[in-house]
Amino acid sequence: MKIDLLQMVESGGCSAKIPPKQLEEILKCLPLPEDPNILVDFDTHDDAGVYKVNDDLALVFTTDFFPPVCSDPYEFGQIAAANSVSDVYAMGGTPVIALNIMMFPASKLPAEAYIDILRGGADMASEAGVRIIGGHSIDDFPPKYGLAVVGYVHPRKIITNAGARPGDALILTKPLGTGVILAGQRLGLASEDDVVEAKAVMKLLNASGAEVMKKYGIIGATDITGFGLAGHVLKMAKASSVSVTLNMKRVPLIGKTYSLVDQGCIPGASFRNLEYAEKDASFVPDLDYNLKMIAFDAQTSGGLLMCVPQNKAGDVISDLHSAGLRISSVIGSVTEKREKFLYLYK
Amino acid sequence: MRTIDTRGQQCPAPIIATKKALNEAKKGEAFQVLTDNQTSLNNLTRFLLDNKTKYSVNETQGVWTLTITKTTAETTQQRTEEYCNTDIPHFSQGNFVIAFTSDKMGVGDDELGNLLMANFIKAIKDLDHLPAKMVFYNSGVMLGRDDSAVIENLREIEKMGVKMLLCATCVNFYSLKEKVHIGTLSNMYEIARAMASAPNVIKP
Numbered sequence: 139m140k141i142d143l144l145q146m147v148e149s150g151g152c153s154a155k156i157p158p159k160q161l162e163e164i165l166k167c168l169p170l171p172e173d174p175n176i177l178v179d180f181d182t183h184d185d186a187g188v189y190k191v192n193d194d195l196a197l198v199f200t201t202d203f204f205p206p207v208c209s210d211p212y213e214f215g216q217i218a219a220a221n222s223v224s225d226v227y228a229m230g231g232t233p234v235i236a237l238n239i240m241m242f243p244a245s246k247l248p249a250e251a252y253i254d255i256l257r258g259g260a261d262m263a264s265e266a267g268v269r270i271i272g273g274h275s276i277d278d279f280p281p282k283y284g285l286a287v288v289g290y291v292h293p294r295k296i297i298t299n300a301g302a303r304p305g306d307a308l309i310l311t312k313p314l315g316t317g318v319i320l321a322g323q324r325l326g327l328a329s330e331d332d333v334v335e336a337k338a339v340m341k342l343l344n345a346s347g348a349e350v351m352k353k354y355g356i357i358g359a360t361d362i363t364g365f366g367l368a369g370h371v372l373k374m375a376k377a378s379s380v381s382v383t384l385n386m387k388r389v390p391l392i393g394k395t396y397s398l399v400d401q402g403c404i405p406g407a408s409f410r411n412l413e414y415a416e417k418d419a420s421f422v423p424d425l426d427y428n429l430k431m432i433a434f435d436a437q438t439s440g441g442l443l444m445c446v447p448q449n450k451a452g453d454v455i456s457d458l459h460s461a462g463l464r465i466s467s468v469i470g471s472v473t474e475k476r477e478k479f480l481y482l483y484k
Numbered sequence: 485m486r487t488i489d490t491r492g493q494q495c496p497a498p499i500i501a502t503k504k505a506l507n508e509a510k511k512g513e514a515f516q517v518l519t520d521n522q523t524s525l526n527n528l529t530r531f532l533l534d535n536k537t538k539y540s541v542n543e544t545q546g547v548w549t550l551t552i553t554k555t556t557a558e559t560t561q562q563r564t565e566e567y568c569n570t571d572i573p574h575f576s577q578g579n580f581v582i583a584f585t586s587d588k589m590g591v592g593d594d595e596l597g598n599l600l601m602a603n604f605i606k607a608i609k610d611l612d613h614l615p616a617k618m619v620f621y622n623s624g625v626m627l628g629r630d631d632s633a634v635i636e637n638l639r640e641i642e643k644m645g646v647k648m649l650l651c652a653t654c655v656n657f658y659s660l661k662e663k664v665h666i667g668t669l670s671n672m673y674e675i676a677r678a679m680a681s682a683p684n685v686i687k688p
Contacts, residue, residue, distance in 0.1 A: 148494055307645070321496050388613075402503030402531075406495035409527045427534055452616040452647040459579050460681040467579065467613075 203284025215258020238273025301358025312441025315395030362440030578613025584624030
């Protein structure tokens with residue numbers, strides 16, 4: 139029997155996140171732990187927490203797991219693992235160890251699928267230099283998988299949401315559109331080529347992009363996942379008390395993403411993300427509706443968005459290209475805080 | 485009236501069906517869309533609002549009926565200027581490199597070559613994407629002289645964030661060391677690296 143994980147879910151990957159508006163309300167109800175060694179917590183909506191061990195070492199700690207984004211169990215494992223370690227890269231860290239988190243419907247799927255998911259996760263972790271040293275599993279439907287990851291970072295070299303500075307250029311390292319393509323695939327609208335490209339994007343580790351960030355001493359970055367480009371940029375603008383302008387025409391897209399959105403293929407997550415962001419966002423009146431919705435498309439294992447001082451942007455771009463991230467480009471800029479946090483232009 | 489039944493479907497399927505019907509409808513024509521899903525309803529109405537399409541909603545026993553009328557979208561021109569009158573840098577940097585191998589453009593009459601080069605450099609600022617880097621070697625370094633006809637344009641491009649590498653050997657060869665104050669004096673390794681790592685190198 140050919141196993142098709144996609145048959146089991148309505149929204150996979152990071153589209154399955156709790157709506158950001160709701161999450162923000164929930165997090166407000168929780169006390170922030172107080173400890174001088176906590177360098178980054180969820181106050182700034184960062185990708186991971188950071189805990190200082192001593193003056194030379196801090197731990198980056200993060201977890202991510204989600205329902206299937208593709209049919210093949212092995213590929214699902216790879217994508218989930220690449221997505222989980224990404225938060226460590228986004229914070230300037232080096233991922234070191236991880237635990238598997240698995241929810242698996244033991245009565246509905248053969249054990250072979252279980253093994254394949256874990257094997258995909260293990261192979262991707264090993265590509266990232268991460269040792270998986272344990273895990274936990276629960277019988278649950280539909281399946282969900284991901285990692286809890288610990289990474290190392292120097293306490294003075296942490297990259298956060300709060301590091302955007304006026305004058306910075308914003309550079310994105312992967313094309314957008316995984317949410318749209320996956321929704322299109324479920325409805326039989328996306329081409330095989332687009333699905334293959336989307337899967338390759340999701341499987342690509344953010345390791346090489348993170349190396350370039352470290353080389354240039356970048357202090358502000360995030361990875362683009364469930365809240366979409368605009369949602370993550372908004373979180374960054376708020377955490378840094380700046381405003382951000384995105385030029386949507388400059389944003390690279392996967393395959394036929396635009397034409398799918400033009401047909402109405404707008405996943406529900408995009409509307410949730412739009413609803414969360416719109417009170418803090420300003421849309422230029424002639425902004426193309428499809429590009430606006432693409433800005434809110436939930437990404438799974440998306441690229442790094444880094445804030446780069448304008449005079450280093452050219453060097454960073456050429457290094458990213460040399461590292462194989464050939465679509466990397468400047469897609470916007472950071473200004474002093476204006477009326478709104480986020481400005482979307484054509 | 486045409487009715488599109490999206491009951492039992494989740495987003496984006498109802499939006500795809502609605503958009504298709506909108507595209508097929510004639511101006512002024514109305515049609516109905518049925519949905520039994522609150523989220524789909526919210527997303528549909530949001531989609532219609534954003535696309536300035538008129539609709540009304542009725543609910544009976546958990547099924548919503550949207551009556552949608554196709555109107556020609558009137559583009560709202562107001563406030564565009566207000567948005568554009570900002571000092572936000574609008575330029576975007578591409579990944580290509582421009583190699584200035586001579587102070588003239590093309591091969592032929594020298595005077596024409598100088599004129600073409602001046603026009604080319606002026607045009608760089610108007611490109612969709614600025615180059616990542618510009619490299620200057622051999623008589624190309626002459627363009628960077630303080631008294632060059634294009635120096636103002638080059639300074640402006642440099643201010644926009646384009647990195648300029650000038651071949652130091654060439655600057656010395658033409659005895660221009662005191663007369664060049666733009667970009668960075670660079671060695672052949674850096675220049676070769678800049679060109680080798682770019683997907684495209686343009687030579688005017």
